[in-house]
Amino acid sequence: MTAGALGFWRRTRAMLIKEFIQLRRDRVSFAMIVMIPIMQLVLFGYAINTTPRDLPTAVLVQETSDVGRSILAALKNTKYFAVVKHARDADEFDSLLKSGRVLFGIEIPVGFERALRRGETPALLIAADATDPMATAAALGALNGVVRSALAHDRAIPDSDPGTFEFRTHARYNPAAVSALNIVPGLVGTILTMTMLIFTALSVTRELERGTMESLLAMPITPIEIMFGKIIPYVIVGLVQASLIIGAGIVLFGVPVLGSMALLTALSTLFITANLSIGYSFSTVAQNQLQAVQMTFMFFLPNILLSGFMFPFAGMPGWAQVIGEALPLTHYIRIVRAIMLKGAMLDELHYDAGALAILMLVAMVIAVTRFRRTLD
Amino acid sequence: MNAPAPEIAIEVEGLTKSFNGRVVVRDLSMRVKRGEIYGFLGPNGSGKTTTIRMLCGLLTPDAGRGTCLGFDIRTEADKIKRRVGYMTQRFSLYQDLSVRENLEFVARLYGVADPVGAARAMVERLGLKGREEQLAGSLSGGWKQRLALGACTLPEPQLLLLDEPTAGVDPKARREFWNEIHALAGQGLTVLVSTHYMDEAERCHEIAYIAYGQLLTVGSVPEVIAGAHLVTYTVSGDDLGRIATELEACEGVDMVAPFGASLHVSGRDRDKLEAAMTPLRENRSLRIEPSEASLEDVFIDLMSRSRDNFQ
Ligand SMILES: Nc1ncnc2c1ncn2[C@@H]1O[C@H](COP(=O)(O)OP(=O)(O)OP(=O)(O)O)[C@@H](O)[C@H]1O
Numbered sequence: 044m045t046a047g048a049l050g051f052w053r054r055t056r057a058m059l060i061k062e063f064i065q066l067r068r069d070r071v072s073f074a075m076i077v078m079i080p081i082m083q084l085v086l087f088g089y090a091i092n093t094t095p096r097d098l099p100t101a102v103l104v105q106e107t108s109d110v111g112r113s114i115l116a117a118l119k120n121t122k123y124f125a126v127v128k129h130a131r132d133a134d135e136f137d138s139l140l141k142s143g144r145v146l147f148g149i150e151i152p153v154g155f156e157r158a159l160r161r162g163e164t165p166a167l168l169i170a171a172d173a174t175d176p177m178a179t180a181a182a183l184g185a186l187n188g189v190v191r192s193a194l195a196h197d198r199a200i201p202d203s204d205p206g207t208f209e210f211r212t213h214a215r216y217n218p219a220a221v222s223a224l225n226i227v228p229g230l231v232g233t234i235l236t237m238t239m240l241i242f243t244a245l246s247v248t249r250e251l252e253r254g255t256m257e258s259l260l261a262m263p264i265t266p267i268e269i270m271f272g273k274i275i276p277y278v279i280v281g282l283v284q285a286s287l288i289i290g291a292g293i294v295l296f297g298v299p300v301l302g303s304m305a306l307l308t309a310l311s312t313l314f315i316t317a318n319l320s321i322g323y324s325f326s327t328v329a330q331n332q333l334q335a336v337q338m339t340f341m342f343f344l345p346n347i348l349l350s351g352f353m354f355p356f357a358g359m360p361g362w363a364q365v366i367g368e369a370l371p372l373t374h375y376i377r378i379v380r381a382i383m384l385k386g387a388m389l390d391e392l393h394y395d396a397g398a399l400a401i402l403m404l405v406a407m408v409i410a411v412t413r414f415r416r417t418l419d
Numbered sequence: 420m421n422a423p424a425p426e427i428a429i430e431v432e433g434l435t436k437s438f439n440g441r442v443v444v445r446d447l448s449m450r451v452k453r454g455e456i457y458g459f460l461g462p463n464g465s466g467k468t469t470t471i472r473m474l475c476g477l478l479t480p481d482a483g484r485g486t487c488l489g490f491d492i493r494t495e496a497d498k499i500k501r502r503v504g505y506m507t508q509r510f511s512l513y514q515d516l517s518v519r520e521n522l523e524f525v526a527r528l529y530g531v532a533d534p535v536g537a538a539r540a541m542v543e544r545l546g547l548k549g550r551e552e553q554l555a556g557s558l559s560g561g562w563k564q565r566l567a568l569g570a571c572t573l574p575e576p577q578l579l580l581l582d583e584p585t586a587g588v589d590p591k592a593r594r595e596f597w598n599e600i601h602a603l604a605g606q607g608l609t610v611l612v613s614t615h616y617m618d619e620a621e622r623c624h625e626i627a628y629i630a631y632g633q634l635l636t637v638g639s640v641p642e643v644i645a646g647a648h649l650v651t652y653t654v655s656g657d658d659l660g661r662i663a664t665e666l667e668a669c670e671g672v673d674m675v676a677p678f679g680a681s682l683h684v685s686g687r688d689r690d691k692l693e694a695a696m697t698p699l700r701e702n703r704s705l706r707i708e709p710s711e712a713s714l715e716d717v718f719i720d721l722m723s724r725s726r727d728n729f730q
Pocket residue numbers: 418419438439443461462463464465466467468469470508
């Protein structure tokens with residue numbers, strides 16, 4: 044290690060030891076680490092039902108036929124589905140679902156039309172991503188009637204009375220459509236967002252208001268070192284909190300962790316750090332603690348509403364989705380659902396992981412440039 | 420790290436600073452020699468704290484230039500911070516950290532080789548043994564000041580900037596504090612200290628008096644007194660209250676101040692003061708003796724004159 048890096052680490056370490064001691068002494072903050080998860084479990088324990096629109100859907104057409112075209116046309120006419128992708132083969136179809144880019148997959152199998160004309164009852168395969176059961180349940184209910192009535196008007200099928208074909212629905216990843224399976228991953232992210240933001244949003248303004256900033260600024264420490272010193276202790280706090288909630292989810296609700304625990308930990312660390320950096324950047328912009336708290340709540344609200352935690356992301360209008368993409372919680376909820384319920388690996392999550400990293404870096408750059416090194 | 424060791428610790432010229440359009444420090448120049456205790460005096464709001472903050476890079480001057488320990492105060496604040504201990508006017512260590520934790524924090528931050536050992540040694544030196552684990556916020560005023568001095572001397576700085584380090588401290592603790600400052604200066608440390616106490620000013624090698632942001636006088640205590648050209652008489656006797664009121668109205672009397680059972684009467688113009696005193700000399704019950712102006716007389720005179728000029 045060079046002398047510069049050594050000094051950097053030495054000063055950062057001095058700062059983070061100090062922050063740790065202060066956190067330990069601060070009973071209110073300590074209570075918050077425990078109280079907030081309990082409060083939110085109660086608040087968000089209720090499922091919130093919504094009727095989604097334009098759910099992204101992939102189709103896998105195994106044969107070209109009139110019936111197939113009719114069904115696709117009918118699908119497109121409904122408000123529920125938006126066919127975003129025609130899969131080339133079963134592998135692509137599967138990976139689209141797994142990565143969460145589509146919530147539905149509709150497969151028209153080989154020989155569907157012929158079987159239909161012969162009066163057999165062929166199956167139309169529907170794969171639904173049930174990790175978000177609120178989003179998919181309503182659409183599934185609608186699908187049956189929509190497709191059936193579309194085919195009834197189709198001349199291509201001479202005798203199309205009800206019961207000519209069946210839907211074979213396969214709710215993937217969360218077959219029983221248990222709400223808790225959806226809520227717990229969302230809750231991990233929401234609770235972490237709330238507590239992480241509050242911890243760092245007050246850190247700089249607190250030093251200013253207590254007058255300790257004057258001493259701190261007179262010492263040879265740089266803004267980056269102060270930032271890391273103030274963020275790192277809370278990464279550990281955040282990880283403890285995350286394991287508490289995930290642990291409770293596994294024990295109380297039987298939420299599985301199908302994917303890698305190491306990957307979940309690594310990406311959770313990234314998410315925690317991103318939120319801490321955002322909170323810290325508020326702290327460098329705010330003039331006092333009150334302002335910092337206000338900014339935190341202004342930021343927290345869209346996180347709750349637009350991240351896909353409360354309302355299905357795919358059902359939101361375009362502008363809301365754009366805002367949602369700029370929020371770390373949106374990406375984290377996708378990551379947690381994918382890892383816990385679908386067993387996804389990093390290469391399926393690189394978009395969301397990358398987005399978290401970018402949001403974190405942007406917040407850090409803002410914080411370091413906005414940090415006032417003088418009392419002017 | 421080869422620190423240059425010039426004979427001059429602080430040298431600034433034309434420092435100016437204003438807040439919201441109000442000039443708080445105006446065209447201030449000063450030189451502080453290495454190893455010297457330099458007293459910084461002036462009434463409340465005269466710009467002492469502001470000047471000290473500009474010296475250690477906490478405020479950027481609007482105009483002017485200067486060096487601190489040979490480093491430019493505008494561009495080399497980082498190097499200055501490593502070599503300067505700044506004790507703020509308001510206690511600014513962490514109230515929710517113990518004495519030991521505060522000292523260890525400072526030691527770690529400056530890269531002292533053995534932070535735990537250095538903090539322990541400082542606790543002993545400060546006479547805080549037995550209070551290491553007490554939270555800084557719960558210390559009495561005097562102990563807080565000692566801790567703050569300890570924290571800023573711990574990294575072995577070359578220059579100490581002390582902003583009213585003894586405000587609200589009892590006389591015994593104040594004396595010990597000053598003995599400590601002299602001991603540090605004896606080791607080659609330069610000390611710039613602001614104060615409102617005259618006895619402290621008299622313990623400085625050199626003093627500067629600032630009022631309304633302007634440096635009015637600089638020098639050793641005898642130089643400052645001589646430079647004021649004040650003629651002073653001590654008047655003692657009966658009914659001094661009435662006499663004081665009469666004198667204040669006279670031309671040539673610039674200042675009348677009661678001192679115990681006597682009055683200090685001073686003026687800048689000897690002839691006019693003599694004329695004003697003549698009627699008193701006929702009063703046999705009064706004793707009038709020429710005396711030397713005290714530092715306080717000089718400062719109060721400087722202050723009233725500067726008010727005439729700047730307000
Ligand atoms: N950050 C600031 N913003 C606005 N005004 C300020 C600021 N800091 C100081 N001042 C003003 O500048 C003037 C000089 O303040 P300064 O603290 O330098 O005085 P001082 O000589 O240290 O006074 P005291 O003896 O009371 O400590 C005061 O009128 C004060 O109100």
